[in-house]
Amino acid sequence: MATTSQTPPEARTGTEGTSRFRRLHEAGAAPFFVLAALVVAVGAYDSSFFRAASLISLLEQAAPLTLLAIGEALVVLTGRIDLSNAGLASLAGVVLAHGLGSWGPAAVALVVVGAALCGTLIGVIHTTTQVPSFIITLGFLGMFAGLSLSASRADSILVTDGYGSIEWIFFRIFGLPISYLLVLVAALALMAWMKALPIGRRVRAIGLNERAAAYSGIRTRGIVIAVFTASAALAGLAAVFQVARLQSAGATTSDALLLPAIAAVIVGGTAISGGIGGVGRTLCGALVIALLRVGLDLVGINAAFQPILYGAIVIMAIAATADRRRGATVA
Amino acid sequence: AVDSGSAAGDSGRCEPSDVTLVQSGRGLENEYYVAVNAGARAFAKAHHARHYQWIASNGDSSKQLSQIQSILAKGGKCVVLNVDPNESSVLPAIVKAVDKSGAWLVTQWNRPDGLAPESESPHWVAHMSVDGVPQGYETAKALFTSMGGKGSIVALQGILDNAPAQERFRGLKKALKEYPGIKLLGDQTAGWDRTKAQNVTQTYLTKYGHRIGGVWAASDSMGLGALGAVKNAGRKGKVKIASVDGLAEVVRAVRDPSTGYVATTPSTGAAQGALGMSIGYAAATGRIDPDKEPRGHRSFYLKPLPIITRANASSAPSPTDTTRLDFKNPWSQNGRPIK
Amino acid sequence: MKPTLAPAGHHDPRATGRGADEPARPGRAALGSHTFPTPALSVLALIALVMSFVNPSFLSPGNLGAVAEQSAVPAVLAVGLTFVILMGGIDLSLEGTMAAASLTTALLVANDRNTIDLGLWAIAAGCAVGALIGLVAGAAVGLLRVPSFIVTIGTWQIGLGVAQLLFGDTPPRVTDESFRALADHKTAGLPGIVWIALLVVAAGWTLQRYTRFGRYAYVIGGSEETALLSGIPVRAYRAAAFVLAGATAGLAAAMATARSGVGDVGIGTGLLFTTIAGVVIGGTFLTGGRGGVLHSLVGVVVMVAIANAMVLAGVSSYIQQTVQGVVVVTAASLTLWRARRRLRVIK
Amino acid sequence: MKDTPVMELRGATKSFPGVRALNDVSVEVRRHEVLGLIGENGAGKSTLLKVLCGLQRLDSGSLLLRGSEAVFQGVADANRNGVAMVFQEQSLLENITVAENVLLGNEGPSLRCGLYRWRDLNRRAQKYLDLVGGSLRAATPTGRLPFAKRQMVEVAKALASGERGHHEPVILLDEPTSVLEHAEMETLFSIVRELRERASVVFVSHRMEEVLAICDRVYVMRDGGVAGECRPADVTTDQLFSMMVGQDLGAGYYHESDQRPAQSRPRLELGDLTGETFHDVSLTIAHGEVVSLMGVQESGREDVARAVFGAVPVRSGTITLDGRRIRPRSPAHAVRAGIGYVPAERKVDGAVLGMDVRENLTLAHPGQVSRGPLLDPARERHTVGEWIEDLRVRTPSQHTPMRDLSGGNQQKVVLAKWLLDPELRVLVLDTPTRGLDVGAKADVYALIRRLAARGLAVLLLADTLDEGIAMSHRVLTMKDGRITGEFTSGAGARPQRTDVLERMV
Ligand SMILES: Nc1ncnc2c1ncn2[C@@H]1O[C@H](COP(=O)(O)OP(=O)(O)OP(=O)(O)O)[C@@H](O)[C@H]1O
Ligand SMILES: Nc1ncnc2c1ncn2[C@@H]1O[C@H](COP(=O)(O)OP(=O)(O)OP(=O)(O)O)[C@@H](O)[C@H]1O
């Protein structure tokens, strides 16, 4: 959806003076500044926010959102979008809640693998029919919603048997939330993966110039399928976290995380047109969004004004973090 | 089943002046929550609470949980929460968070099967709900009676994974059994949504035509949508409608015989807001010890209220009317316990 | 999400080789080209065919009227959205914009909350509120150069917030019967909102075919660079498209408000899905430059017809969403199938 | 007044990162003349035209329009002043009609009360279309036109744009003939001759005969400067050529002495290969052989090249590599079989401009700089450094984004991307020197020679006839999707240009 176009050559020359600022910006520093500014702003209203309990609680809340955002970031890096991952997380949660009793810990693996397969299916259909990912995943969003409604028999499922096998995710170790540590481990693993293996470059090359990537012998189709698979697997993992956190699952539990996850990716400075950005800064973007979701309550903003502020802050944050290197990223 | 490590048993009860009252629900663009907020706010005002806050989940379970966790991380033990969980699946986590921080929680409407305050934690003081079965049953009966005990109806369901929606529909089914002359032609979910209800009803009206003698809706907003469709089909007054919730607009429609709207239930929002707060407040300030309260005080339905029909519609109070609320006795409205 | 087709300057001979000087065969040309929503119409025909076996009342005049009535609001939304998408952008804020406009309209006609009565000017006010929210998005996209995808998630929230502020305690109920009659009153068997929608579609089509704004939408969507080279003020036109989308969302909200009789924050719930899916199924490319108002109209009718058909066919509520999802994917695949090519980039 | 040039550049200098595209250039365009501009690739011709039409601004020097200094705010502004250009890369939109393209941004009188009057628009556009001939119809959707016809539309568009002003227009044509067929070329020439009566024309071409035939005056450009000015009557093609390339390069331009005889063992064989735009193409390339495939725009030669690389589907026929039959279903397959491909559209298909030099260089064969599955940064730095040095890629660092490199250096990186693989067997080069400056071009030629000497089979789609003849062991010509001729072209025994040309058109 995003169209990039070369700026007319003359328009480029003006930007050279601020090169240090630009270098910081290109390195992905902007989201960190936005996060710092928000933390300071919330803390200024309410100094108790700086207490360890508050900050750790924020990290814990951010965990499932971050997982979804990381998966989304991989898809967005190729210039595509996955509108179905939150819906898939809801479905996976329902399946997991059913499965934990009879399968125990194996259910976790089954759910993540099953979710990954759903992602593979999406990728295959998208690359075969050459229908834009926006529409394919929109359709799958509907399917997942319908399926989780049927699977949950329109009721929420309390997990009792087998809860022990995932409950520990939201324990703390040395005062640190295991959940977020796990997210960090997953993110670091992905970052290392993207950095140390050729696939990272291939994903970015597809986002930046898919034709050139294809003409370089990169299996673009396979990689696109792979990122959808990864996104779906992370959605499955997010479902595990949600069930661990909520001890139950409902048909629509994670649905509402879709737009925040996308916002997190973009606030993190990943270009929606693809190729620029990555996992690390998405962590930061997810924290910004997680903070915004509760920060306005902490500051005590009247509920009716909150959406207005949220919308305005998101737009401004993205204006600050957007990387416009590739010319005018509009549309 | 919720993890222990509870802060229970600590004797330190809160001074009334330290208590923070927090009411959580979907959002104030919904009349029901306006009534809940009015009730809770009225309680806060009556008790000069230091701080009262309304937080909106906007239909986002994760957000609701996050908001609550953040408020607990900040406010500690003297927080009283009256929560309408966005869906029952967030409730265990809310209970866990409250239990860990030692704050006080009262919940409304939704809870997963197998989870109850009396068996979980003293900090989950009570869970109250409104029994949807008699609501659905009574309104359906009123509908059937107005149709003369025979004919066909269609039903509009609420969001399918929602307990009250299911209870109300069960009430309808129960009434149907008692009225063999009434046939249920079809039921569809309209997701509590007025426009969607209007579209579904319109489609039903073209599908079944004049066979439809009545529409039963699980909520008033859907009932109003059905009314719109009936009106546009030129069958206003001929197709009877009944629904649940007590929206002001529906009460007005019930008063007007030409609409064909026969029944709704009184609004319970203000009562749920005020009672929830007063129970939590009583626990926080040490007036009651949740562990010592009987089971009927921990999980209960509100006393069923007589439904609103044309006979009593003109005397029905406004949903946001808080003058009749009794803040003295938190158990004043208790009906039967929830199993 | 940018399906870069063959890049400028690189021409696929297969796309261009045939029919150098085609003799005018308008029928064939229309069917084979992008100027007519043929695939979407085929999908519609397919639905009608299937339903004529499953439940023939689908094709009854009454039900067709119902489909028309239910299509009216999303069709109006689609008209504005089409121009944004033609230029390669997207507007996700429809539901929020509609919420704000619905309350504005309801509070400005005769209503039970205040004594203001602007009569039909309230509709204009609703459009204006929509246009204003569109302007915020347009300005952000044009001036801040932020992708519209995310900007309009922001303006969606802003619209919802404005609506919540206006909501107060009770939904403002419209007491102006002439305003409500606008939606309900039947002329030639069809209710008012259908006629309004047809007028808007006609206006949109005129805009698309006969005005600079409309023609330049194709130019900008085709190649922003060429547009800039030709001295077209691209940013202004882009912003204008968002303003138009906002205004039509405002009008759609007024229509929906007239239909339901109350100002409602949730007035647009679910319409974003219907409208965007409709626009794409109609054959308007999300990358811009192809498609049009008529395409979107047909696409939206397809979406509404599917929902209607499922109720008529008695499909269980539990699987309706699933069926709808399958249909969206299938219909989009059918519409876009003929464009498939090796190494084609579609995002 | 008669002698005031319509447009004049004085001491014009324009630099891009790493390149001085125009270096103290002074030229003038006189009234009612056809001014020719020739020069090697990258000599700065297009840049000069872009400056004249307001697309680019000078770093220093001045632009005079009808005697007074002018600064154009953009192309539209230049149009209003009667200056219009046909760009080297086509700039028509496929999704609107021919009429709209011709009058884009210039609809003026065809809009009444803000509404398009299509008939009027079509009529006005048709006027220009009739001028350029080619039986073009204004109401046709542009996407339906074949490539060459679009070029005529471009000319019509320039005519229309040039007439926006109140002065006699200046029309700038940047290589308008490179994609035209013979008959269309004749039409174009007659248009240009007719234009001379009421306008000034600047004409850029690589074909010297054309320039000599049609121009009144010619500037020869070299390396961003004007190497000379002459009248066609006074010079021969050979003289022009030596002015263009400079004395020093002369004979060594194609490094002909480096050509080694090919071995006889066949490396790549195509047997009756048929696809959508080519039929029954059979050819064999031996180890160490360079075969150039010549043909005009629609001859199908590009698709043959792409088919070998798996980028377009093949209907029937065989591709045999080192005696083993392969069926490349995608470029990825072809790459794994040992085939490399340098596409014509460097910026679109060849390089990932947003990535840096190092990443681009290792994109196709990361295995060469990895240890096991992991990329080895040290090894990568080393290997990339070697290639940069070897090919004399001028880049500030390995981490410079490709976007910032000059075209020639970008092209070298794209080539190196394939050379990284020691197993490479076949290299398909689609106009690999397009857009390269003189030095870079010579470097690329030298490289092709070296590769061939290594045993590689090279399929070359040359940019110009001369290049194709000079660089190859054999020249094959294609027309309408079929092979029409074969010439051996060993060192010292080159086929005649006219003979080759004859088989192509
Ligand atoms: N926008 C740009 N940014 C950077 N370098 C550029 C740009 N445009 C041109 N150049 C460089 O300036 C030099 C002159 O380019 P120009 O396009 O004028 O050459 P030309 O004479 O038209 O060549 P050709 O015959 O290939 O068209 C080349 O080295 C080219 O790479
Ligand atoms: N939106 C459009 N897209 C593509 N082509 C168009 C469009 N509008 C007009 N045209 C082309 O322009 C031509 C003329 O359009 P128009 O229908 O106005 O002409 P006409 O019918 O001859 O005139 P009139 O109806 O005024 O007598 C059409 O044949 C059509 O090919």
Ligand SMILES: [Mg+2]
């Ligand atoms: Mg050039």
Ligand SMILES: [Mg+2]
């Ligand atoms: Mg006409």
